Each structure stands twice: as structure tokens, then as C-alpha cells.
Amino acid sequence: MGLMTAQEYLESLHDGRIVYYLGEKIENVAQDPNLGVCARTMALDYEIAEDPKYKDLATVYDEELGETISRYYHKPQNGEELIKAHDLIVTSTNLGDGIIPFSHDIGSDALNAYSITAQAIGNPEYIQRVENYRTYLKQKDLATCAAVTDVKGDRMLRPSHPGQAHPDQYLRVVEKNDKGIIVRGAKMHITGAAYSNEILVLPCRAMTEKDVDYAVAFAIPANTPGLTQICRPFKSKVSSLEFPNTRQHFIHTDSLIVFDDVLVPWERVFMCGEWEHAATMVYNFALLHRRTGVAYRIPMSEQLAGVAMAMAEYNGVSQAPHVREKLTDLLVYLETLRSLSRSACLDFVMRGGMAVPNPVVTNIAKYHFASKYHDMVKIIQDLAGGALVTSPTYKDFQVPEIKSYIEKYMIPKNGISGEQRMRMMDLIRRILPAENETICLHGEGSPMAERMTIFLEGRRTLAQCMKLVETQAQVG
Numbered sequence: 001m002g003l004m005t006a007q008e009y010l011e012s013l014h015d016g017r018i019v020y021y022l023g024e025k026i027e028n029v030a031q032d033p034n035l036g037v038c039a040r041t042m043a044l045d046y047e048i049a050e051d052p053k054y055k056d057l058a059t060v061y062d063e064e065l066g067e068t069i070s071r072y073y074h075k076p077q078n079g080e081e082l083i084k085a086h087d088l089i090v091t092s093t094n095l096g097d098g099i100i101p102f103s104h105d106i107g108s109d110a111l112n113a114y115s116i117t118a119q120a121i122g123n124p125e126y127i128q129r130v131e132n133y134r135t136y137l138k139q140k141d142l143a144t145c146a147a148v149t150d151v152k153g154d155r156m157l158r159p160s161h162p163g164q165a166h167p168d169q170y171l172r173v174v175e176k177n178d179k180g181i182i183v184r185g186a187k188m189h190i191t192g193a194a195y196s197n198e199i200l201v202l203p204c205r206a207m208t209e210k211d212v213d214y215a216v217a218f219a220i221p222a223n224t225p226g227l228t229q230i231c232r233p234f235k236s237k238v239s240s241l242e243f244p245n246t247r248q249h250f251i252h253t254d255s256l257i258v259f260d261d262v263l264v265p266w267e268r269v270f271m272c273g274e275w276e277h278a279a280t281m282v283y284n285f286a287l288l289h290r291r292t293g294v295a296y297r298i299p300m301s302e303q304l305a306g307v308a309m310a311m312a313e314y315n316g317v318s319q320a321p322h323v324r325e326k327l328t329d330l331l332v333y334l335e336t337l338r339s340l341s342r343s344a345c346l347d348f349v350m351r352g353g354m355a356v357p358n359p360v361v362t363n364i365a366k367y368h369f370a371s372k373y374h375d376m377v378k379i380i381q382d383l384a385g386g387a388l389v390t391s392p393t394y395k396d397f398q399v400p401e402i403k404s405y406i407e408k409y410m411i412p413k414n415g416i417s418g419e420q421r422m423r424m425m426d427l428i429r430r431i432l433p434a435e436n437e438t439i440c441l442h443g444e445g446s447p448m449a450e451r452m453t454i455f456l457e458g459r460r461t462l463a464q465c466m467k468l469v470e471t472q473a474q475v476g
Contacts, residue, residue, distance in 0.1 A: 002067035003059065004141040006046035009103070010039055012142075012197055017223040019194045021231045021253075029195050034236045039195040041250040042143055044096055045103035048088075057088045062138060069138040072104035073111065075354040082345035082355055089295035098303050098431060099250035100296040102192040107144020109292055110200035111137065113285035114217065114270045116352030120280050126270055133219060133268065142197035144219075147187035147257055148204050148285065159207070159214040171201065171259060172213040173272060180265040181272060183216060186258045193255040194229050196222055203271070206279035215278045217271035218264045226262035229255040241393040242426040243419070284351065286449070291357040294341045294365040300431075301334045301369070304376050307428050311383040314421050316413035326379045333368075333376055340365035359457040367450035377432055388425050397422070 004012070010030040019026045019035070026032045030039045049058040049070060060074040061067070076082045093100045111134060118126040137144065150159075153169030160167070171185030183201075193199055200219045207215045220227070231253045238245055271281065308330050312318040318327070344357035344365060381388065392406050397419070410418030 002062075002065070002069050002139065002141065003049055004046060005050060006043040009043055009046050009143060009197075013039060013195055015221075015223040017194075017229070018227060019229045019231065019255075021194075022233055026194075034234075035194055035231065035253065037236045037249060037251050038192070038253050040248070041096060041099060041252060042101050042103045042192060042195055044250070045092055045101035045143075046141075048092055048095065048101075054088075054091065057084060057091060065135070065138060067139075070104055070141050072108040073134060073138045073141075075112070075115070075134075076348075076356075078355055079346040079348050082348055082357060083342065086291070086295045086341060086345050089292060090298050093296040093299040094302075096250045098300050099252065102145070102252060103143040103196075105292050105296075106146045106191070106289060107137075107196070107198065107200050109288035110146035110148075110202055110285055111144070112288055112352070112354060112356070113202065113281050114200070115354065116284045116356075117217075117277055117281040118270060119352040121271075121274055121277050123274075129267055130270055133270075137198070140197075143192075143195070144198045144200055145190060145192045145196040146285065146289070147190045147193065147199050147201045148282075149187060149189045150204050151186050151188050151256075152204075158211055159205075160210045170204075170211075170214045171216065173216050174213075174261065176272075180263055181216070181218070181269055183218075183259050183262050183264060186256060188254075188256045190255045190257055191252050193222065193257055194231050194253060198222065199227075199257065202281055202285055203278040205282060207275035209275055211278075212273045212275050215271060215273055215275040216269075217281060218269045220262065220264055220268060224262055226260045228258040228260065230258070231255050238430075241395055242430075243394045243397075243423045283453075284356070286453070287356060287359050287362060290366040290450070291341075291344060291362050294337060294344075294362065294369060297369050298334075298338055298341060301337055301376075303431050304380060305330045305334050307424065307431070308376075308380045308383050310424050311380070311385075311428075314412040314416045314424065315383070315385065317383075323383065326383065330376055330379060333372055337365060337369055340368060360454055360461070363450040363453045363457070367447055367454065370447045370450070380428060380432065384425060384428055387421075388428060391422060391425060394422075394426075 013030045014028045017029070019029055021032070021035055026035055029035045048054045058071055059068045060071045062069045062074070071085055071088055074081070076085060089100065089105055114130045115134070118130045150170040153164045157163050159170035159172070168185045171183055171187060173181050174184045175182040187201065198219055199222055202217050203215055234251055234253050236249070236251060238249060271277065309318070309327060312323050312327060317323045340361055344361040347358040347361060348355040349358060350356070391410065397403055397406055407418045410421055412421050
């Protein structure tokens with residue numbers, strides 16, 4: 001088949017999966033008034049692939065299968081293909097008004113981490129299983145997500161440590177039989193899982209020999225018996241206090257996924273007990289996922305720059321020297337992220353038979369975004385002023401007796417209406433909710449995780465620099 005339509009994707013979600021939202025069991029995710037918004041957000045990826053304008057970006061012709069497939073499930077072989085995958089993520093995020101559809105990208109990061117790790121383990125059976133599964137995804141064009149983060153319990157204790165409250169704080173294998181493995185535990189923070197077709201599971205940390213039962217990776221359908229998803233609440237519609245927006249509303253939710261003695265067939269098991277390679281899988285997934293993360297944060301950073309400039313213009317201060325300094329900081333932030341993100345693709349390295357983004361540059365890009373994000377938010381809050389939190393609402397604007405007052409006194413400079421200003425402040429409040437503060441800091445790994453990887457991968461560069469200066473010192 002090769003490619004699935006958006007409608008086919010939405011219909012595929014009515015498959016008996018067990019999903020709870022706000023205490024209620026959801027019978028059909030795609031038709032639910034809340035989760036349906038999330039499913040339609042993910043469907044955007046399928047709409048893009050159907051659009052002739054984006055065909056070259058979103059799809060690839062697979063020579064072995066003899067059909068067109070999603071670019072996400074293609075193994076990139078060079079910098080040009082990495083750039084196309086990067087630009088696809090940027091484009092889809094732009095079309096989602098800053099919300100990435102998530103139907104393939106993170107799942108494909110997990111899939112590629114499977115491939116690289118299987119090659120590192122050197123087990124021909126694992127290698128073949130991963131390739132068979134990749135072919136399956138190519139042919140079915142299924143929506144995938146990555147289930148990585150365990151609930152962890154006491155973070156200072158190993159998964160197998162007897163001091164943990166219970167042995168299921170990390171997902172583990174509790175039984176093996178002729179059919180496959182049986183796993184128990186939970187994964188949390190899993191974006192898009194409730195409306196994905198397949199869940200790709202990976203360990204979330206390095207393991208020791210005592211943690212052998214926790215070194216497990218596999219993929220299963222979202223409707224597998226024993227799987228239960230509990231979704232976090234979210235605001236699915238624009239508040240009645242905000243000015244209405246005719247554009248489609250995009251949103252995602254995250255799941256706590258409970259694995260209650262779930263049977264995973266052997267052909268879908270890609271790691272089972274190889275504890276010494278758990279770190280390899282985690283590391284490569286983090287690298288690929290951070291590449292994905294910095295790509296979809298380019299449109300987010302463009303939003304930050306755009307609303308800052310708008311508020312500076314509306315308030316008539318865009319030419320003030322101190323404001324120009326703030327806008328310059330936003331430009332440096334955006335263009336540095338853009339340059340680093342593309343440079344990581346062009347300066348690629350080969351791993352597991354595929355091109356992957358440069359590890360050092362990728363982590364610098366993600367660190368740059370996360371570590372300076374709050375500084376950029378501060379600039380926007382400064383330029384928007386106190387009215388960002390104290391101005392009247394759309395409900396007030398609808399009252400004839402006071403509408404004229406609001407229109408008059410909310411006008412910033414000549415040529416800008418009070419409604420324009422209030423709409424822009426509504427947009428700022430939507431793109432800067434409190435939860436974004438945490439997501440931007442910790443998504444794809446905390447800033448400290450990036451710093452650790454930068455040093456680990458950059459030691460060779462430091463050694464070369466030291467050798468250079470030692471030579472210079474001897475010459476001098």
C-alpha cells in the first residue's frame with residue numbers, strides 16, 4: 001500500500017484500544033470531542049503526504065518495494081536526505097501553527113535507534129527483525145510513537161535495586177515462552193500514544209548486569225491486550241475569554257501507558273537482556289530525537305520573534321535602542337538555532353548503515369534552544385507589558401455598553417486597533433502557557449543531558465586542539 005490517507009488513519013484508531021481521558025474510557029479516539037482534536041493534529045502529516053506541493057519532501061520512492069513510502073521510514077544515506085527530513089519536520093510544524101503532527105517522526109527516531117543498536121549488538125536475528133518491522137511500517141504507513149521514559153521511582157536507585165517501592169518502577173520482562181516475552185511496568189510522558197497505531201518501546205537509561213530483565217526493546221500495536229493508557233488533561237478549545245480564531249486548533253496529549261503482563265511476540269522483540277547495549281539504544285535515540293526536536297523548535301522560535309516584533313510595533317517602541325537590542329537577541333537566538341540545525345545534517349556521521357546528524361552540533365543546537373528559551377520569553381513579556389495579564393477579555397468586548405471603552409483605551413499607536421492588540425496578546429498567552437516552560441526545558445532531555453553528550457562526543461576535538469597548541473608551544 002505504501003501510503004495511508006488521513007481518513008484511513010483516523011478510521012484505523014477505532015480498534016478496541018483502552019484509553020482513559022478525565023476518568024472516562026474513550027470508545028473511539030478519533031470521534032471523541034477532546035482526543036479527536038489530537039488525532040486530527042496527527043492526521044495533518046497524512047494530509048501533507050497527499051498534497052502534491054509537499055510530495056518530494058514528505059515521500060520517497062522505495063526501490064526494493066517498488067512503491068512510494070513516507071520519508072520518515074526511509075534510511076537517510078547522506079546530508080541531502082537528512083536536510084529533506086529536517087525540512088519536512090519544519091514544514092509540518094509550520095502548518096500545525098507550531099504544533100508538530102507527531103505521526104511518524106519520533107517513532108522513526110526509535111526505529112532508527114533499533115537499527116543502529118541491532119548492528120552494534122551484532123545479532124543477525126535482531127538485525128533481520130528490525131528490517132522486517134521497518135518494511136512493515138513502510139508498507140502500512142502506520143502512525144508510531146516512542147515509549148521511552150519509565151516512571152523510575154527512586155531516581156537514585158537502579159531499576160533492580162531492592163530499595164525500590166516495587167520491581168515495576170521500570171518496565172521489565174517477567175516471563176519468556178515459545179510465543180514471546182511478557183512485560184510489566186509503565187511508561188510516562190508518551191506524546192501521541194493514544195492515537196498512534198504502534199508503540200515502540202525502548203529502555204530509558206544505561207543498565208548493569210543486575211538490571212538484565214529491564215534491558216528490553218520492542219514494538220506492539222496500541223490495541224494489544226494488557227495495555228491501558230491514561231491521558232493527561234488539556235485545553236482542547238480556545239477559551240471563551242479569548243478572541244475566536246478561524247484556523248484549525250492543534251493540540252497533543254501525553255499518556256501514562258500501563259503494561260499489565262503484555263505478551264510481545266518474538267518477531268517484535270529487538271532487545272532482551274543485552275544490558276550492556278541499553279545505553280547504546282538510549283544514546284542513539286536521544287541523538288535522533290534531539291535532531292527532530294531542534295527542527296520543530298525552529299517554527300516555535302519564529303513565533304517568538306514574530307510576536308515580539310508585533311508587540312514592539314503595536315506599542316510604537318520598535319525603534320527604541322533598548323528594544324532593538326532585545327529584538328536583536330531574538331534574531332541571534334533564531335538564526336543560531338536554524339544554522340546549527342542544518343549544519344548538524346550536513347556534517348553527518350554514518351551509524352548502522354544510515355546517515356545521522358552530527359552528535360556534537362545536534363546537542364549544541366538543543367542546548368542553545370533550551371538554555372536560552374526563558375530569556376527569550378522574558379523579552380516577549382517585557383515588550384507586551386502588564387496588559388498581557390490584566391487586559392479585558394473577549395467576553396467584555398462582546399458587551400455593547402463597554403465595547404467602545406475597550407476599543408478606545410486598548411488602542412496602542414495610531415493605525416492599530418484595540419482588537420488587534422488584544423488578539424496578539426491572546427496569541428502570546430496560547431504559545432507561552434506554563435506547561436511550555438517545562439516542555440521546552442526538558443523535552444528531548446534536560447540541558448545537563450545535552451552538556452554531558454557534548455563533552456562526551458567533543459573530547460576528540462578538545463584533544464586535537466590541545467595537540468595543536470602543544471605543537472605551537474614547541475615551535476615558539
